[in-house]
Amino acid sequence: MEKKSPIISIKNLHFTYPDGTVALKGVNLTIQEGESIALVGKNGSGKSTLIKHLNGIYQGDRGEITVDGLPVIEENLQTIRGLIGMAFQDPDNQLFCPTVYDDVAFGPINMDVDEMALHKRVQESLEKMGLMDLADCPSHNLSFGQQKRAAMATILSMRPKIMIFDEPTSNLDPKNEAVITEIIANLPYTRILISHDLPILYQVCQKVVVMDDGRIDAIMSMEDFITNRQLLRKNGLDFTFKCDCCNGHNHEHRHNQIEKKSLSF
Amino acid sequence: MKPDIDRYWRLESPIHSWDPRLKILTLIILAFSISSVHHISTAFGCLFISILILQLTKIPFSFSLKRLAAVTMFVGPFFLIMPLTVKAQSGDTIYFFTHLKFLEINTRGLLLAARVYLKAVSIVLLTVPMFGTNRFDISIKALERLKVPNSIIQMLLFSYRYIFVFLSELKRMSLAMKLRKFSPATNFHTLRTYGNFLGTLLVRSFERTEEVYHAMLSRGYKGILKIRFEYRAKAADFFKSSLIFMAIFGIIYFDRFFKGF
Amino acid sequence: MDKKKALIHLQNLSFAYPHAKQNALNGIDCKIFTHESVAIVGPNGAGKSTLANHLMGILLAQSGSVVIDEILVRPANIGYVRDMVGLVFQNPNDQLFCPTVREEIEFGLINMKLPSREIHDRVTESADIMNIGHLLKKPAHHLSGGEKKRVAIGAILAMRPKILIMDEPTANLDPYNEKVLTDLINSLSCTKIIISHDLPVLFQTCQRALVMVDGQIIRDFSMQEFMDDQDLILEHGLDFRFKCKCCKAIHPERFS
């Protein structure tokens, strides 16, 4: 089998904030095309700082990053930002234009997509997110779930190769949570998810990257991670107490029954 | 308080269909012409023209009337102050009280205040047809086509967007304070509370700006906001503008050469 | 049971927002007794927050009545109602604005015009309960999400409300902090009303569940009965089955 070159490769990345906080202390990571990565770690372990290096929002003090074969340097930034779609936690920060349409068009316009293709892309992204009727709506009039979807549409319209999500399901009710999880799980891109919500990580990602204190602590498969109680607890992801209420209520069983019924008819 | 200038932009009227560039340009010239008026009779004429334009928009008059509250608050005191403070000139009528000699009421002051008020109201009423008949962002985009620098346009659009975010933040925070039995009064506790409150809003906004800016960079922002604007001026648009210019000419002629009444 | 006096008594409460086609609350009847902890669940837009706003006197009944501790909620009694009921917002940032945690807790007490000794005692007490004594000198702004949440609850608790309403107390917390907070909530002795989507948390903290749909309370039963009623849970989008799938992977032994 021929060895594919990684879509993202990070070598020995160091970064210190202007105020003196050392955020990254030598990160090494490669991600292959098509992988879905869960990036977990305590608050302040450097997850958000790391992903903001991928498209050059922060520039490391030392080390090198390549994205799709391109080194992340000034000349390539515009191309790389077209390759990476980044969804921020608070959709209010991502929707800064007067209308949803303008917001979805913002990325492609900056990538110099021409007028006809632009309209098509915007329509397509809005349709995918089920927001066709709200294109001309100011984003402050949307519900929180709609805002989250609009924020995703703004990066879909850029047709990226890699999508990065920071806490995609925070603050959503279970219904919207399921909708967003479903959408993310079915995206045909390389994905990186930062989240405290173990179930969504479990559904979407196959591989887990654990960060601690500016370094990569461990890289493992989702199955291994989820059974490692100690690691889960260390990263504030221990889910056990929620299980108490699953206990004794065998929902899975019940669900199977419902499905069986529908098959027999 | 919630900005609701956008409420009626979907109506259909000759003013709504007017090219926003010509509309804003023409009406701002009209506003300055009204501001230059010297005679109270012309000021009444201006008010008439403003109301006429306003009626053409089909926007309910009561909506525009609400916008007069602020003007009334600022100019209202003139009606009290000016009759008492205007220097007497020949031809003025002055009332005074036999026992309070220092209290002289000059009717010319009252007229001056009325003139200022009429002019202010006429101009304020014009902002409704100017900016209330297009979606706010389209009006602002029109300003870019009128050669307002891109940097200013960007900042106007972003500020406008985040005003709503902070308004709802302010609303939730002041409700939380009210529920903790805070009732503002003229004392140090109130001022300290507001000072801290303001500081909190600022800190939170600064943290937000960082994220917003990063979100923009991620989508390829390079310092210039590319603006799409699809209007084309037609003959009807120029016709509407020339009608207003005739009105402007009428106002100036009546005020300067006919010397009003 | 009937002889016991209700702490909160809602009678045929209805409310519609201006310009709305439907009533946000539609004939709510309900009694809540002292020391109960009640979960209010339901999909978005079911009227949960509107109901909470009535208990705080933020909104006033358009028809029907809200009686708290035998006092009718109406404009003249708002001050009394707010002494009785404390509301913890979903986002602690909406509640915290003081330069230090201590001032944050003091704020409500100063508004109540308590003497400074009393204020001091209550701050210490409330900080002890919520385990935030070590944070008193810090700006609330720099705390973690879980700490902020505890400060927000502590600030309300210091005002010693008889009824504590919490809106999504565990939103945005990681499972560890969720657990910490759930335990703290369980240790509080006042009457609690918790609005949440998070069934596992509700299951841990409440004995009784009110299920709201379209402005009405469609079920009022024990938490256990609620958890057993899977059809109801599925129907109203409160499903957490896929979370259980995750539990199963972590603890295969429990589900064998």
Place this chain on the structure above:
Amino acid sequence: MHISDGVLPNSICIGGYLATIGISALCIKSKMDTQELPKIAVVTSVFFVASLISVPLGPTSVHLILAGLVGIILGPMAFPSVMLGLILQAILFQHGGLTTIGVNSLMMGIAALTAGCIFKGFKKSHNRRIIISVGAICGALGTLLAAIILALLLVTAGEDFYGVAKIALAAHLPVIIIETIITGVAVAFLLKVKPDLIGVKLQQ
């Protein structure tokens, strides 16, 4: 604090517009790379919203002016920020008139710039008390200057407006006290929570 339409002669209004455009252009050119635009815009909207807070003053209430605080936080960019705020106010709320955006920007903007300059001189200080006091004084000064410029502008409308000018100036005296305290408290808050926001580096 605003001058309404129709008070001042047109020459002053137009002059105000030109001066405002000139000063804004200078401020933007001198200080800012275009990267800062979204940040200034977001802070402007906070000040816009903050100016809607009304503070009780005896039987009436006043809205905050905050010229001093704008200057402290934004430095030279305070002037364009004030102008943006006034444009938005004219369109959204009708607080300031259309024809007087220029003069109103001059009034508030010059006050803010002055306060900003004075505060800048004390940023290096390591003494908390000094910084807070200077902040409070800047708050007072911002309001006082704005009130004086307001009065001077009213005087240009002619002898008939002298009385209005005097009373407007007097009416702002209690507002100065309010702004002093609020600005002082806000500066103390920022000093404690996020000192780099006002450009101060305190040693721990």
